[in-house]
Amino acid sequence: xxxxxxPLWLILALFLGLHALYNWAIPLxxxxxxxxxxxxVLFLAFExxxxxxxxxxxxxxxxxxxxxxxxxxxLTLPAVAWLPPEDRSILLTANPDFIWAGGDQPGAFMRSxxxxxxxxxxxxxxxxxRAVVGLCGAATVALTYLAAQRLAPGERGLAVLAATLIAxxxxxxxxxxxxxNDPLLAAFGALLLWHGxxxxxxxxxxxxxxxxxxxxxxxxxxxxLLLGPLLLWGSWRVAxxxxxxxxTMSLIWxxxxxxxxGWWFVRNLLLYGDLFGLAIFQYTFAGQAFAWGDRxxxxxxxxxLFTSYWARFGWMSVHPPxxxxxxxxxxxxxxxxxxxxxxxxxxxQKHGGxxxxxxxxxxxxxxxxxxLAFVSxxxxxxxxxxxxxxxxxxxxxxxxxxxRAWWQGRVWWAKQLPRLLGAGLxxxxxxxxxxxxxxxxxxxxxxxxxxxASLGSTVFARYAGNWEQGVTLRGWRTEGAAHRxxxxxxTLTWQASLEPIPLPWTVFVHLVDxxxxxxxxxxxxxxxxxxxxxxxxxxxxxxxTHYMELPADLPAGSYQLRVGLYLPEAGSRRQQVxxxxxxxxxxLALVGELEVRP
Numbered sequence: 001x002x003x004x005x006x007p008l009w010l011i012l013a014l015f016l017g018l019h020a021l022y023n024w025a026i027p028l029x030x031x032x033x034x035x036x037x038x039x040x041v042l043f044l045a046f047e048x049x050x051x052x053x054x055x056x057x058x059x060x061x062x063x064x065x066x067x068x069x070x071x072x073x074x075l076t077l078p079a080v081a082w083l084p085p086e087d088r089s090i091l092l093t094a095n096p097d098f099i100w101a102g103g104d105q106p107g108a109f110m111r112s113x114x115x116x117x118x119x120x121x122x123x124x125x126x127x128x129x130r131a132v133v134g135l136c137g138a139a140t141v142a143l144t145y146l147a148a149q150r151l152a153p154g155e156r157g158l159a160v161l162a163a164t165l166i167a168x169x170x171x172x173x174x175x176x177x178x179x180x181n182d183p184l185l186a187a188f189g190a191l192l193l194w195h196g197x198x199x200x201x202x203x204x205x206x207x208x209x210x211x212x213x214x215x216x217x218x219x220x221x222x223x224x225l226l227l228g229p230l231l232l233w234g235s236w237r238v239a240x241x242x243x244x245x246x247x248t249m250s251l252i253w254x255x256x257x258x259x260x261x262g263w264w265f266v267r268n269l270l271l272y273g274d275l276f277g278l279a280i281f282q283y284t285f286a287g288q289a290f291a292w293g294d295r296x297x298x299x300x301x302x303x304x305l306f307t308s309y310w311a312r313f314g315w316m317s318v319h320p321p322x323x324x325x326x327x328x329x330x331x332x333x334x335x336x337x338x339x340x341x342x343x344x345x346x347x348x349q350k351h352g353g354x355x356x357x358x359x360x361x362x363x364x365x366x367x368x369x370x371x372l373a374f375v376s377x378x379x380x381x382x383x384x385x386x387x388x389x390x391x392x393x394x395x396x397x398x399x400x401x402x403x404r405a406w407w408q409g410r411v412w413w414a415k416q417l418p419r420l421l422g423a424g425l426x427x428x429x430x431x432x433x434x435x436x437x438x439x440x441x442x443x444x445x446x447x448x449x450x451x452x453a454s455l456g457s458t459v460f461a462r463y464a465g466n467w468e469q470g471v472t473l474r475g476w477r478t479e480g481a482a483h484r485x486x487x488x489x490x491t492l493t494w495q496a497s498l499e500p501i502p503l504p505w506t507v508f509v510h511l512v513d514x515x516x517x518x519x520x521x522x523x524x525x526x527x528x529x530x531x532x533x534x535x536x537x538x539x540x541x542x543x544x545t546h547y548m549e550l551p552a553d554l555p556a557g558s559y560q561l562r563v564g565l566y567l568p569e570a571g572s573r574r575q576q577v578x579x580x581x582x583x584x585x586x587x588l589a590l591v592g593e594l595e596v597r598p
Contacts, residue, residue, distance in 0.1 A: 007160050008145045015141050015167035018429055019134040022177035025433035027441050028126055029092050029109045030314050031178035032384070036065035038179045041073045041129060042088055045080050052271065053280045060280075067277040069264055071219040072136075072181035079128035086498075087121040093500070093537040098317070100381075106317045106440045112537035116447035129179045136183040137176030141167045143190035144393040150197045151356040151397065155404075161418045162400035166392055168425035170311040170320075170432045175386050181221050182389050188217035190393035192227050193363060196234030197356050206238055207249040211256025218261040222276050223374075223390060226366040233362055237355050278377070288379045301383040305371070306332075309385025311432060316384065318440045320432065327428065331421075335402030342405045357401060360394035367391035444531060444542075446493075451541035455493050460580040461589035463505070463565050469497030470575070471533065473563060473589065479545075482596045485552035489545050492563065494526070496540040501533040505565035505575060509546045511594060512560045519554055522546035556598045564588035 029035045040062045043051050050070060051061035060066045080088075091114065097105040114123050141163050148159035166172055176183045192213050198206060210231050217224035231253055239245035268277035291297040304312075310328045311320045367388050374382040388395065407417045446454075456477025464470020472495045479489040490509055504525060511520040525532045526544045536542065564587055565575040574587035 007156070008142060008163060011145070011160070011163045011167050012138055012141060014426060015138055015173070016134065018168070018173050018426075019131075019137060019177055021430070021433050022173050022437070023127055023130045023134065025438045026174065026177055026313075027107065027109070027111055028115050028123060029090075030107060030441065031174070031180065032315055032386070033064060034178045034180060035090055035092060036063060037068075037073070037181065038126060038129065039063070039090060040065050040068065040070075041076050041080055041179065042083075042090070044070060044073050045077050045083075046088055050267075053277060055280050064281075067222075067268075067281045068181060069219045069221060069261075071216060072133075072184040072221070075136075075184070076129040076132045076179065079132055080125040083122060083125050090122065091498075091538045093535055096535075098315075100315060100317075106314050107442070108315050108317075110535050110537055111441060111443045111445060112539065113445045113447055113451070113541045114537070114539045116443075116445075118449075126179065130177050133179060133183050134176050136187045137172065139187040140172075140183060140190050140392060143187060143194050144396050147190060147194040147197060147393055148397055148400065150194060151360075152401075157407075157418050158400050158404055161403060161422065162393075162396040164418075164422040164425060165396040165399055168422070168429040169309075169392075170429045171309055171313075171385055172389065172392060173429060174313050174432075174437075175389065182386050185217060185221045185224055186389040186392045188213060188220060188224065189227055189363065189390040192217065192230055192234075193359060193393050193397075196230050196237070196359050198234070198238055200238050200240040202235070202238040202240075202242075202245050202249050204249075204252055207235070207252035208256050210234065210249075211253035212260060214253065215257040215260025218257065219264060221390075222278075223370055223387070226370040226390060227363065229366055230359060230363050233359055237359070288381070290375050290379050290382075301375075301380070304383045305385055305388075307385070308383075309388055311436070312385065313432075313437050314440065318437060320436045324428070327424075331403075332399065334406065335399040338402030338405035339398070342402075357398070360397045363391045363394035364388075364398065367394075444527065445537075446541040446543055448541055451493055451495075451543070454543070456491070457592050459589070459591045461563070461585070461591065462578040463575045464497075464578065465576060469499050471496050471501055471536070473591065474541075476561070476563070476591055478594070482550060482594055484550050484554040484556065484596055484598065486550055488520075488548045488550055490522070490548055490561070491543055491545045494540075494542045494544055496536045496538055496542070498538045500538060501536055503567060504532045504534055506568055507544065507546065508564050508566060508588075509548060510562045510564075510588075511548060511550075512562055519559065520548045520550050522548045550596065554596055556596050559594050559596060561591050561594050562588050563591050 040051060043062050047061070051066040053060045053066040091112065093110040093112070095105055095107050095110050098108045099105070114121070119127055144166050145159045145163035148162040149156075152158050172186070192210070195206075195210055195213060214224070214227060214231055217227060232250060235246045235249035235253070239249055265275045268275055271277065272279055290301065307319075307325060308316060311324055312318070367390055371382055371387045374387065403418075403421070452474075454477070455475025458475045459473055461473040462470055463473070473492055474495050475493040477491050479491065482488050492507070492509070506523055506525050509522045510518045513519050524546065526542060531542065564577065567573050576587060577585050577589045579585050
């Protein structure tokens, strides 16, 4: 029963609650490469084979992510396996105003009606896949807690703080609320750190288990290679410095690793001619080179790496207020100062096992070296905090160890600092979805339920060519009564079909008298030109308001309201219109009558 009283369960519950909130707040696809990661899952689920990369102009099976090992994607298969064939395509419309390097548009994609609650079809499967990834994030939190207990037995405060530093890290929660392989690799990094902190003596079981875990990590992401030196150091530790046993242990885990993951690298060698399959990826997705000799470039890179480790969301495009880093920066500096204070006061005295702390430090150093190697091949895009997540458990342990120096052995009130710090970090992580992430994205489309509840006068008029599904006018309403001499708002409610609308049609709304004369009109692209049809995502519901100037001398009475689509740049060519039975009704639709009052 004591096990169930552990504070770890509370930390895990808080993390999973935060994860659910972030999962809701983050629009689909608004995380680095998330559409590509989901495409990998869908390909694996329904093609039932590994994707193959191909050099342009031939298309790859999974663009951008086909070089990734498959383990993380295989774990999420149950989340998408139930999808019917007609709902297995990723329906996202690129935002033409989004720029990776900057700009004022945080979203890489236009927001769609299908993303809004209640989720159905692929959006539901997408959120379920994110939930599976969230379990990997929770495993990272739990394993960090256990690693801290193994590193410093009896110091529960250290374990609580280390786990809290991950569970309440907004960027880690954000990454865990995406379809991606980073959280699973973070979990393996924490698990290998915990395994490497085992106490002597060395056994073959330890080495086999280490090789099994390392092999699975390599089948998660190529950057798991940075964890290799940790296993070498761990072999030395469990062998108590005996070289013969160290070499034996290392050979055992190396052979086990090859048995688990070697096939993947052989496949890459046979298919692409290189072990990692990165040549085609780098050729297709070459990034902006990093200016190694430029001091300002280094300052910007380090700032970006630090801020994106804690809180830089979206496609690195959504930033919290600068004041947020007045918390994370002093916290990090306090941890470093705590270690300096400890080393100054205690010298060579043991600190919960110096070799254990060196294990954590080694992982962090290797993660930084890996980033530098990635920068040399991918350029500026490599300076992302998530690249440090394989070492997230080690970073949390080192930070907790440094912060511990400020309360250890002090009066009772100083020992309450970890709890106060944990509460503050949780409050900050809780605020991010409400105060930063969700407000950053513009939602102009309607969810299906509210759209259908506000149709006004219902109508069915489908505007499409013979070979298209097109877009359907489902209803219209006026905002108040129509008085001559007034400006009358008329709201049209459209529903897009399940295919893109390729042409930027202009909407015309005509008020026509009994003799067919146009007495008032409005011509504009949807939503005043801010949401042209090509930017609609299949399935969207859009409320499109047009303003019609009614002449002051317009006789009172009943008038017809007609709606159509045309292309001004194509000689005002109009789109064909079809009724609910699929019968053509011309190039405009009579949608109802409007009573004009004196």
